[in-house]
Amino acid sequence: xxxxxxxxxxxxxxxxxxxxxxxxxxxxxxxxxxxxxxxxxxxxxxxxxxxxxxxxxxxxxxxxxxxxxxxxxxxxxxxxxxxxxxxxxxxxxxxxxxxxxxxxxxxxxxxxxxxxxxxxxxxxxxxxxxxxxxxxxxxxxxxxxxxxxxxxxxxxxxxxxxxxxxxxxxxxxxxxxxxxxxxxxxxxxxxxxxxxxxxxxxxxxxxxxxxxxxxxxxxxxxxxxxxxxxxxxxxxxxxxxxxxxxxxxxxxxxxxxxxxxxxxxxxxxxxxxxxxxxxxxxxxxxxxxxxxxxxxxxxxxxxxxxxxxxxxxxxxxxxxxxxxxxxxxxxxxxxxxxxxxxxxxxxxxxxxxxxxxxxxxxxxxxxxxxxxxxxxxxxxxxxxxxxxxxxxxxxxxxxxxxxxxxxxxxxxxxxxxxxxxxxxxxxxxxxxxxxxxxxxxxxxxxxxxxxxxx
Amino acid sequence: xxxxxxxxxxxxxxxxxxxxxxxxxxxxxxxxxxxxxxxxxxxxxxxxxxxxxxxxxxxxxxxxxxxxxxxxxxxxxxxxxxxxxxxxxxxxxxxxxxxxxxxxxxxxxxxxxxxxxxxxxxxxxxxxxxxxxxxxxxxxxxxxxxxxxxxxxxxxxxxxxxxxxxxxxxxxxxxxxxxxxxxxxxxxxxxxxxxxxxxxxxxxxxxxxxxxxxxxxxxxxxxxxxxxxxxxxxxxxxxxxxxxxx
Numbered sequence: 001x002x003x004x005x006x007x008x009x010x011x012x013x014x015x016x017x018x019x020x021x022x023x024x025x026x027x028x029x030x031x032x033x034x035x036x037x038x039x040x041x042x043x044x045x046x047x048x049x050x051x052x053x054x055x056x057x058x059x060x061x062x063x064x065x066x067x068x069x070x071x072x073x074x075x076x077x078x079x080x081x082x083x084x085x086x087x088x089x090x091x092x093x094x095x096x097x098x099x100x101x102x103x104x105x106x107x108x109x110x111x112x113x114x115x116x117x118x119x120x121x122x123x124x125x126x127x128x129x130x131x132x133x134x135x136x137x138x139x140x141x142x143x144x145x146x147x148x149x150x151x152x153x154x155x156x157x158x159x160x161x162x163x164x165x166x167x168x169x170x171x172x173x174x175x176x177x178x179x180x181x182x183x184x185x186x187x188x189x190x191x192x193x194x195x196x197x198x199x200x201x202x203x204x205x206x207x208x209x210x211x212x213x214x215x216x217x218x219x220x221x222x223x224x225x226x227x228x229x230x231x232x233x234x235x236x237x238x239x240x241x242x243x244x245x246x247x248x249x250x251x252x253x254x255x256x257x258x259x260x261x262x263x264x265x266x267x268x269x270x271x272x273x274x275x276x277x278x279x280x281x282x283x284x285x286x287x288x289x290x291x292x293x294x295x296x297x298x299x300x301x302x303x304x305x306x307x308x309x310x311x312x313x314x315x316x317x318x319x320x321x322x323x324x325x326x327x328x329x330x331x332x333x334x335x336x337x338x339x340x341x342x343x344x345x346x347x348x349x350x351x352x353x354x355x356x357x358x359x360x361x362x363x364x365x366x367x368x369x370x371x372x373x374x375x376x377x378x379x380x381x382x383x384x385x386x387x388x389x390x391x392x393x394x395x396x397x398x399x400x401x402x403x404x405x406x407x408x409x410x411x412x413x414x415x416x417x418x419x420x421x422x423x424x425x426x427x428x429x430x431x432x433x434x435x436x437x438x439x440x441x442x443x444x445x446x447x448x449x450x451x452x453x454x
Numbered sequence: 455x456x457x458x459x460x461x462x463x464x465x466x467x468x469x470x471x472x473x474x475x476x477x478x479x480x481x482x483x484x485x486x487x488x489x490x491x492x493x494x495x496x497x498x499x500x501x502x503x504x505x506x507x508x509x510x511x512x513x514x515x516x517x518x519x520x521x522x523x524x525x526x527x528x529x530x531x532x533x534x535x536x537x538x539x540x541x542x543x544x545x546x547x548x549x550x551x552x553x554x555x556x557x558x559x560x561x562x563x564x565x566x567x568x569x570x571x572x573x574x575x576x577x578x579x580x581x582x583x584x585x586x587x588x589x590x591x592x593x594x595x596x597x598x599x600x601x602x603x604x605x606x607x608x609x610x611x612x613x614x615x616x617x618x619x620x621x622x623x624x625x626x627x628x629x630x631x632x633x634x635x636x637x638x639x640x641x642x643x644x645x646x647x648x649x650x651x652x653x654x655x656x657x658x659x660x661x662x663x664x665x666x667x668x669x670x671x672x673x674x675x676x677x678x679x680x681x682x683x684x685x686x687x688x689x690x691x692x693x694x695x696x697x698x699x700x
Binding site for chain 1: 464466488490491494495497498501502640641642643644645646
């Protein structure tokens with residue numbers, strides 16, 4: 001038996017796991033001989049421990065990376081679970097199609113996108129990734145295979161979308177893509193100076209813009225609290241004025257990416273660099289509104305241009321905190337959270353604010369729900385940070401919100417269970433041989449999976 | 455348009471090479487043992503852009519099937535320009551050093567069957583006076599080591615045979631490329647402890663292989679640093695070598 005050290009994207013944990021290869025989707029599911037549990041591991045982009053299984057095994061699900069069929073007339077794509085969104089885009093964009101929903105990185109697998117029911121900037125119109133999954137095959141440790149769709153094995157379909165890889169292995173999936181005329185985005189960036197302004201802009205933009213998202217400054221208290229840049233965009237129309245494409249931006253599919261070559265001994269993100277960066281970023285555009293065409297790559301995946309950017313947080317890694325709170329108290333709650341963060345002096349470059357829309361998620365454990373989501377990175381500074389997180393948890397919970405498991409590496413069982421009341425019903429679908437660090441933590445020692453505790 | 459026959463096409467390295475050819479819009483014909491997996495790989499290559507994908511279930515140790523495979527592939531694609539011989543197994547050295555029939559079987563799979571296929575492909579391409587034969591040997595064939603000398607000696611046979619064939623076919627315009635991968639992170643090696651700079655990904659190795667075959671290189675070490683490592687290992691004097699654990 002060979003063990004290999006695996007890390008998640010936050011780089012906080014370094015855990016040895018037995019690694020099990022997957023050469024064929026037709027082959028039986030490999031399982032560890034010693035009765036240990038397994039968990040599918042795609043491309044390792046989840047931040048905390050929802051993609052790790054310390055003490056157990058990981059299935060190298062990224063090795064199932066074959067296309068099965070793509071129909072350029074209907075835009076229906078069927079592929080194995082380990083295919084990266086990046087690979088899909090290279091296939092479909094030249095043929096006039098795009099992903100129906102994409103997260104902020106293209107380096108995730110299709111299986112991972114389903115298991116976390118990922119969302120993107122178009123949530124208010126398109127919902128999350130699972131809303132566009134027509135069907136998939138689920139392979140369980142008992143050797144059973146089920147093709148799940150909204151009409152066939154609908155219960156397994158709902159459990160597996162957002163099911164964190166715990167219901168079995170997604171060997172293949174079929175997704176409905178969306179038409180685009182070209183790789184360009186017609187986007188606008190608008191400066192806002194308060195949270196009230198953000199909510200007004202957001203509501204006003206939802207009808208006319210397919211994509212909306214904001215960067216928000218959380219380094220300062222007082223007057224500057226809640227300022228930021230609001231970004232809204234649509235896919236560019238068929239005939240575009242190429243002179244509007246800013247110089248230096250890619251116009252072809254050729255890619256250039258730089259890599260963070262080493263992990264610096266200390267986090268490069270600290271209060272000083274944060275305040276300077278945020279001030280510069282806020283003022284990066286001369287006018288309050290800037291409009292232009294951009295290639296989809298820098299628009300959707302600005303960070304993918306810097307490979308292994310997660311190293312900048314130093315050897316101790318970082319945490320991401322992403323919450324969603326219902327619309328009724330969103331403004332007050334968001335303000336309270338920003339104040340708490342700014343007051344703590346900790347914070348991040350990447351504070352992202354977005355309003356989720358009405359489309360209902362299909363997964364039992366899906367994270368998105370109508371309301372406002374806030375996502376922030378924090379360098380791992382130990383107990384001080386954990387105290388801040390506890391405070392934020394209390395604010396989110398009081399507002400009736402929840403946290404995103406894909407980003408989480410720390411919440412206790414009570415917080416998770418309050419945010420995801422369906423967890424107990426979901427646990428009936430957990431494969432008895434599947435588990436994760438996250439799942440053991442949030443279900444506690446006494447409330448195991450269905451097989452042990454029906 | 456390149457017409458490519460790939461033997462052992464469901465191995466991770468061969469499949470990664472096939473993707474490079476498919477993305478160029480070439481025609482490919484796949485041969486391997488498992489039908490379900492052959493079909494999966496064929497579907498993938500077709501989606502990625504291969505102009506034509508054919509496949510045939512094939513056991514390389516069934517020597518009487520070799521000629522038929524070449525004929526079928528040539529007919530299906532309307533020609534044959536490139537042959538990649540990539541089938542093989544990772545032998546269990548401990549078993550092979552005690553179990554003679556097993557050791558000979560391993561040498562057949564990794565050595566003599568490759569020799570037989572190179573012979574037939576060499577004849578066909580030699581007669582047409584153009585083409586390229588790529589054969590996956592291994593750094594393990596450069597010097598027999600206690601940890602894998604049964605596998606290594608089969609690969610040494612392949613390397614020496616390819617060297618002679620290359621010299622002969624060079625004169626008629628056919629290139630023979632000996633490919634020597636180091637450690638490659640594939641499902642076949644998932645059970646081995648890995649990590650660190652010596653392990654390469656199949657797509658990286660495939661770029662080296664297809665690039666080397668494009669240029670008609672003689673010997674392709676992939677990743678390239680293995681040339682240096684093996685140069686050193688080959689030159690360790692025997693009296694020192696016998697004391698090493700390698």
